[in-house]
Amino acid sequence: MRPNTVASLALVFITFLSTGNAQETDRRPRPAISFEQVLKREDADHDGKISQTEFKGPGRLFTRMDRNGDGQVTKQEFLARPNFKPSAVNMPDDVQMLRDVVFGQGGGRDLKMHIVMPKQAAKSPMPVYIWVHGGGWQGGTKEGGVGQLIPLARSGFVTATIEYRLTGEAAFPAQIEDCKCAIRYLRAHAEKYKIDKDRVAVGGSSAGGHLAALLGTSGGVAEFEGTGGWADQPSNVNAVVDLYGPTDILRFVTTPGFEGHNRDGSPESRLLGGGVVAENLDGIKRVNPITYVDQNDPPFLIIHGTADRTVPLNQSQRMHDALKSSKIDSTLHIIQGAGHGGPGFAEPKIREMQKSFLMRVLREPPMEQQESIAQP
CATH class of the missing domain: 1.10.238 (Recoverin; domain 1)
Incomplete structure (x- = not known):
C-alpha cells in the first residue's frame, strides 16, 4: 500500500x-x-x-x-x-470483571486474562468457561470475548477471555502452551474464584476454535504444556465449543478455492513457522486436533457455516467424524448460508445452543458429590 x-x-x-x-x-x-x-x-x-x-x-x-x-x-x-471499547462494556449489577489478571509467562513476558464472574458469592464451586479469540493466530485480542461471556456469568459460570502469543511473536506450539497455562492457573486458583476444577470448558472461533479443539483432544500431551506456570495442575478440559476452527490443515489448503492458504506467509504457514504449508507434513500433523483424538476426549459442540470462505466446512466435518469414530459426544451444527462468523452466529438460537450445551455437559454434580467438595 x-x-x-x-x-x-x-x-x-x-x-x-x-x-x-x-x-x-x-x-x-x-x-x-x-x-x-x-x-x-x-x-x-x-x-x-x-x-x-x-x-x-x-x-x-x-x-x-x-x-x-x-x-x-x-x-x-x-x-x-x-x-466496542473494552473500558465501556456495561456490566450488569450482578456481574464483575477482573481485568488483566496475570495468569502465567510466555516468551519471557506476562500473559493476561479478563475474568468475568458473578458478583454474589456462590454457594458451591462454579463451572468455568474460557474463551480463546480468533484472528488467524496472528491477530485479535482477548477484549472481544468480554461481551459474550456476560450471559454465562449471569447463569452461574466463572468465565475468562485470554491472550496467547501470536505468530508474529512465536510459532506453534506457543499458542497452545499459553492456553493450557491459563487453564492450569484457573485450577490452581479454584478456591479464590470459587471454581469447580472438574467442570472446565473452553470455546473459541476460527483460530480460537482450532485452539479450543486442540485443548479438548490434547489432554495429557506433555509437549504442549510449556513452562508458563502452575505445573502441578492438569490442563485437560471437560467440554469444547468450536466455532468454524481449522483442523486438518493439509485438507484445508488443498480444498478448491482455499489454495491461497498454502503459500508461504499465509496464516497457516506462519503458525507452522513459515514455508509452503503442504510441504510441512510433520507440522501439519502436530497442530491438527484430530491427531490426538481418543476415547478420553470431552464432548464437543461444533458450529460452521456453509458459505464460509475463510475456513472450509470440511474442517469441522472431519473433526466431528473423528470424534464420532472414537465414540465421543459430538454435535455438528451447520448454519445454511452463514459465512465466517457474522450475523448467522449472533442469532439467539445459536447462542442459546452453546449455553444449553455447556449447561448440559457441566451440569451441577449430584448432592452427595457436592457434599464432598471442600468449602473455601
Whole structure:
C-alpha cells in the first residue's frame, strides 16, 4: 500500500473513533477511500476480503476494523464504525470483571486474562468457561470475548477471555502452551474464584476454535504444556465449543478455492513457522486436533457455516467424524448460508445452543458429590 493510502485509512480510523453512537450511523462522514480501492491494492488472493497478511497499514488499525476477530476485514466491517471499547462494556449489577489478571509467562513476558464472574458469592464451586479469540493466530485480542461471556456469568459460570502469543511473536506450539497455562492457573486458583476444577470448558472461533479443539483432544500431551506456570495442575478440559476452527490443515489448503492458504506467509504457514504449508507434513500433523483424538476426549459442540470462505466446512466435518469414530459426544451444527462468523452466529438460537450445551455437559454434580467438595 502506498503512503497516501495508509494515511487515508488512518483518517478513516480516526473518523470511526470520533463519530457518535449507532443511532448516528447515517450521518457519519464517508470514508476517504472506498473498500473497492483497498481491495484492488491489497486483496492478493481475490477473495473479496483483506486478511492481516495482506494488510499493509498499521496493525492496530487492522485489529480495530476486524470486529469479529477472524483475521479478515470485510466490506461491512470496513464501513462500520468500531463501537466496542473494552473500558465501556456495561456490566450488569450482578456481574464483575477482573481485568488483566496475570495468569502465567510466555516468551519471557506476562500473559493476561479478563475474568468475568458473578458478583454474589456462590454457594458451591462454579463451572468455568474460557474463551480463546480468533484472528488467524496472528491477530485479535482477548477484549472481544468480554461481551459474550456476560450471559454465562449471569447463569452461574466463572468465565475468562485470554491472550496467547501470536505468530508474529512465536510459532506453534506457543499458542497452545499459553492456553493450557491459563487453564492450569484457573485450577490452581479454584478456591479464590470459587471454581469447580472438574467442570472446565473452553470455546473459541476460527483460530480460537482450532485452539479450543486442540485443548479438548490434547489432554495429557506433555509437549504442549510449556513452562508458563502452575505445573502441578492438569490442563485437560471437560467440554469444547468450536466455532468454524481449522483442523486438518493439509485438507484445508488443498480444498478448491482455499489454495491461497498454502503459500508461504499465509496464516497457516506462519503458525507452522513459515514455508509452503503442504510441504510441512510433520507440522501439519502436530497442530491438527484430530491427531490426538481418543476415547478420553470431552464432548464437543461444533458450529460452521456453509458459505464460509475463510475456513472450509470440511474442517469441522472431519473433526466431528473423528470424534464420532472414537465414540465421543459430538454435535455438528451447520448454519445454511452463514459465512465466517457474522450475523448467522449472533442469532439467539445459536447462542442459546452453546449455553444449553455447556449447561448440559457441566451440569451441577449430584448432592452427595457436592457434599464432598471442600468449602473455601
